[in-house]
Each structure stands twice: as structure tokens, then as C-alpha cells.
Amino acid sequence: MNDETSAPGIYDVAVIGGGPAGLATAIALAQSGARTALIARRAPYGDNRTTALLVGSIDFLEQLDVWRRCEEQAARLETMRLVDDTGRLIRAPEVRFSSREIGLDAFGNNIENRALVAALEARAAGLAGLSRLDDEGEAVTPGDADVAIRTRQGRSLFARLVTGADGRHSLCREAASIELRRRELDQAALTFNVTHTRPHRNVSTEFHTPQGPCVFVPLPGDRSSVVWVMAPADAERLITLGDTEFSQAAERQSHSILGRIGVEPGRHLFPLAIERPAQFAKNRVALVGEAAHVLPPIGAQGLNMGLRDAADIAGIVRQAMSQGEDPGSAQVLSGFDLARRADVASRTFVIDMANRSLLSDFLPLQMMRAAGLHLIGAWGPLRRLAMREGLAPSWRPAPALKETPVDRM
Structure with missing residues (x-):
């Protein structure tokens, strides 16, 4: 990877944003042969959040030569338990999903985001076709033939396509005049990591409470990451507790299954x-990651969808350039929009309905939820279909990235 210090530069694609989705997108584009600029600050990942990477994401990271750099820092997810902890009159039975039932050693791996980002940064540093600007985008101006980009440090560059990986408050999305549809949820997610005295045995357990799910996801050793969804007022109260009281609250919520x-x-x-x-x-801008979709932390879909964004844009750009087409043309962008629309819409619908059904006090809806989970748990073909569709849409082909001769570190 080259550090770009001179201006102006002209690129096939510029990626703005250096989180996991942005880094993966830049690597995939450069590896596919596009002359790529990455505009993102170099900084260690700022917190201890984790991601459950599903098998499709791991396959993609292997294609990017990233996974081998962080695999030892991840914990396998071999079994997933759903436990109804609502205390309601009508409750769903416990459902267990085993990866071996669909011929997999694991559904995926859970890893701390800072370890994943470090591995992505290491891979990006070895790519000759990727130029890094240790900077932030300040202005993005789409034109007829290219996009003009100005950074906070006053650098200027041009790209035929800009990939916006710049998060929820996306500068790129605004520059492309793309409307955002947003719905606030009366919920908050509290995330933290814990140690425990009993082994997790690579089992992820999700407790369904009246306020939302609370999931304990394995980490290496006798550790787990926790995402606890609840009413905002309760979350504000819990986060202020001392370590002892907070640990006791988490242990009660886990029903001491981890000691x-x-x-x-x-x-x-x-x-x-x-x-x-x-x-x-739109307008020579494609969106990936949280610039393109934000969902509740249910079903491990957030970053996994972001990595599918990265795979799709890289594959579409590679195909366009191999045919001599402009990677930022309306036709190419229409292909990316079509590729992502069904995936994101279907995942959003399922997660939204699952969350609504859990929160609802409407008795018929509770009965339908309980019956549905009972059917999934009891009928093998439906359970296996649910597992496969939860990992990735069955109708989506696996990405095939063409690797160019690049340095491997």
C-alpha cells in the first residue's frame, strides 16, 4: 500500500471510511484490479465490541488473505440456543441450532473488532494497488465523469466511483442526494465482555426478555461478549452500576449458566x-456498511451484511472494468443497487418482525411466535432451512474475486 502525499490523484475508486467494512471494501477493490484510494484515519479500534462473523464472511476474509492473520483470536460458534425468558403465560420452547446438522464445523467465529481491524490494516499495507490517505473526507462532489474529493487536510483527488463506508452520518450519502429512511426504536443495546467460571463450550445463548434479547457469545478462553437489549431507562441505570453490582446483574440475566x-x-x-x-x-456513489443499513443487534447481521456489500461492489467493479466500462456509470451502480436491495430488505424485515413479536403484548402474536419457534425446533427440515438462510441468502451466489499479482505479507 502506498501513502498518497501528492495531489491531485485520479483513481478508479475511492473508499471513504476505515472501519471493518471500509477496509474490507478497499482491499477487495484493490485486489480485484481497481486503482483504489482509501481515505481513513489510522487509529486503533476504539472499544472492545465484538462481531460474530458467519461462515460466508470468513470465506470472504480468506479470499482477501485476512482471516489467517486473526483466526487464533476468535472463538468458534458451534451451537446457538434461543431461550424464552419473557416470563409470559405463553412462552416459546427452547430452540437449539447445531452447525453440524447442516454439515458445518461452526456457524462462524466471534472476534473482537480491534483484532479484526488490525488484521485488515495489515493486509491493506501489502497491496500495491491501494493508496492510503491518513485523512478524512471533508467534501464529496459528484460530477458527470468523476467525483471530486477534498480532505480535511486540504488534499484533492478524483475517482470515477466513490464507495461510502463512512457510517451512519454518511457524508457520501448526503453528497449523492440519497434519502435515508430511519425509524427509532424504544430500545438501547448495552455491550460489554465478561469472564466466567464455567466453559461456554462454543455455545452462544440468546435470552429473549420482554424488552429485547440478551445474548452471550463465546470469546477465546472462559470469556464471552454480551449484547443486552433493553429499555433505554434501564440501560442508563445499569451502565452506572459498580463492577460488582453490574457483574451480579449479568449473572442473574444469564441464569448462572456460565457460573x-x-x-x-x-x-x-x-x-x-x-x-x-x-x-x-446514485451519482457515482455506492454505500456500504452502516452508511447503507443499520439494524438492531439481532441475528449477527450488521457487519456480515457490510462484508457482503464489500464483496458485491468489488465483484461488480471488477466485471465492469474487465469489459472496459466506467465503474461509476449509472448502469454499473444500478447493478449494485439491485444486488444489495433484496438482501438488505429481507434481513431488515426478518429482524424487525422478530423484534416486534418479542416486544408485543398482543396475545395472538405471542401465540404465533411460540408456535413458530416450536415448529422450527421440532421439524428438522424447517430448522435446517432456518439455519442456512440465517447464514446467508440461499439465492445469493458466492463472491468470486479475481486476485491480481500483489504482495502477500
Whole structure:
């Protein structure tokens, strides 16, 4: 990877944003042969949040030569338990999903985001076709033939396509005049990591409470990451507790299945919402990651969808350039929008309905939820279909990235 210090530069694609989705997108584009600029600050990942990477995401990271750099810092997810902890009169039975039932050693791996970002940064540093600007985008101006970009440090560059990986408050999305559809949820997610005295045995357990799910996801050793969704007022109260009281609250919520729990330093609180743009690409700008979709932390879909964004834009750009087409043309962007629309819409619908059915006090809806989970748990073909569709849409082909001769570190 080259550090770009001179201006102006002209690129096939510029990626703005250096989170996991942005880094993966830049690597995939450069590896596919596009002359790529990455505009993102170099900084260690700022907190201890984790991601459950599903098998499709791991396959993609292997294609990018990233996974081998962080695999030892991840924990396998072999079994997933859903436990109805609502205390309601009508409750769903416990449902267990085993990866071996669909011929997999694991559904995926859970990894701390800072370890994943470090591996992505290491891979990006070895790509000759990727230029890094240790900077932030300040202005993005789409034109007829290219997009003009100005950074905070006053650098200027041009790209035929800009990929916006710049998060929820996306400068790129605004520059492309893409409307955002947002719905606030009366929920907040509290995230933290814990140690425990009993082994997790690579089992992820999700407790369904009247306020939302609370999931304990394995980390290496006798550790787990926790995402606890609840009413905002309760989350604000819990986050202020001392370590002892907070650990006791987490242990009670886990029903002591992991033994004595001790909370690790670092707690984070996030208000929840559902966000989706009216289009995923427009005016020479394509959106990936949280610039393109924000969902509640249910079903491990957030970053996994972001990595599918990265795979799709890289594949579409590679195909366009191999045919001599402009990678930022309306026709190419229409292909990306079509590729992402069904995936994001279907995941958003399922997660939204699952969340609504859990929160609802409407008795017929509770009965339908309980019956549905009972059917999934009892009928093997439906359970296996649910597992496969939860990992990735069955109708979506696996990405095939063409690797160019690049340095491997």
C-alpha cells in the first residue's frame, strides 16, 4: 500500500471510511484490479465490541488473505440456543441450532473488532494497488465523469466511483442526494465482555426478555461478549452500576449458566434504530456498511451484511472494468443497487418482525411466535432451512474475486 502525499490523484475508486467494512471494501477493490484510494484515519479500534462473523464472511476474509492473520483470536460458534425468558403465560420452547446438522464445523467465529481491524490494516499495507490517505473526507462532489474529493487536510483527488463506508452520518450519502429512511426504536443495546467460571463450550445463548434479547457469545478462553437489549431507562441505570453490582446483574440475566461472572472494563450504550437508504448507489456513489443499513443487534447481521456489500461492489467493479466500462456509470451502480436491495430488505424485515413479536403484548402474536419457534425446533427440515438462510441468502451466489499479482505479507 502506498501513502498518497501528492495531489491531485485520479483513481478508479475511492473508499471513504476505515472501519471493518471500509477496509474490507478497499482491499477487495484493490485486489480485484481497481486503482483504489482509501481515505481513513489510522487509529486503533476504539472499544472492545465484538462481531460474530458467519461462515460466508470468513470465506470472504480468506479470499482477501485476512482471516489467517486473526483466526487464533476468535472463538468458534458451534451451537446457538434461543431461550424464552419473557416470563409470559405463553412462552416459546427452547430452540437449539447445531452447525453440524447442516454439515458445518461452526456457524462462524466471534472476534473482537480491534483484532479484526488490525488484521485488515495489515493486509491493506501489502497491496500495491491501494493508496492510503491518513485523512478524512471533508467534501464529496459528484460530477458527470468523476467525483471530486477534498480532505480535511486540504488534499484533492478524483475517482470515477466513490464507495461510502463512512457510517451512519454518511457524508457520501448526503453528497449523492440519497434519502435515508430511519425509524427509532424504544430500545438501547448495552455491550460489554465478561469472564466466567464455567466453559461456554462454543455455545452462544440468546435470552429473549420482554424488552429485547440478551445474548452471550463465546470469546477465546472462559470469556464471552454480551449484547443486552433493553429499555433505554434501564440501560442508563445499569451502565452506572459498580463492577460488582453490574457483574451480579449479568449473572442473574444469564441464569448462572456460565457460573460466576465478572465484567471486564469497557461498557458501551447505543440507542437502536432501523435505517435504510432509498437507494444503495446514485451519482457515482455506492454505500456500504452502516452508511447503507443499520439494524438492531439481532441475528449477527450488521457487519456480515457490510462484508457482503464489500464483496458485491468489488465483484461488480471488477466485471465492469474487465469489459472496459466506467465503474461509476449509472448502469454499473444500478447493478449494485439491485444486488444489495433484496438482501438488505429481507434481513431488515426478518429482524424487525422478530423484534416486534418479542416486544408485543398482543396475545395472538405471542401465540404465533411460540408456535413458530416450536415448529422450527421440532421439524428438522424447517430448522435446517432456518439455519442456512440465517447464514446467508440461499439465492445469493458466492463472491468470486479475481486476485491480481500483489504482495502477500
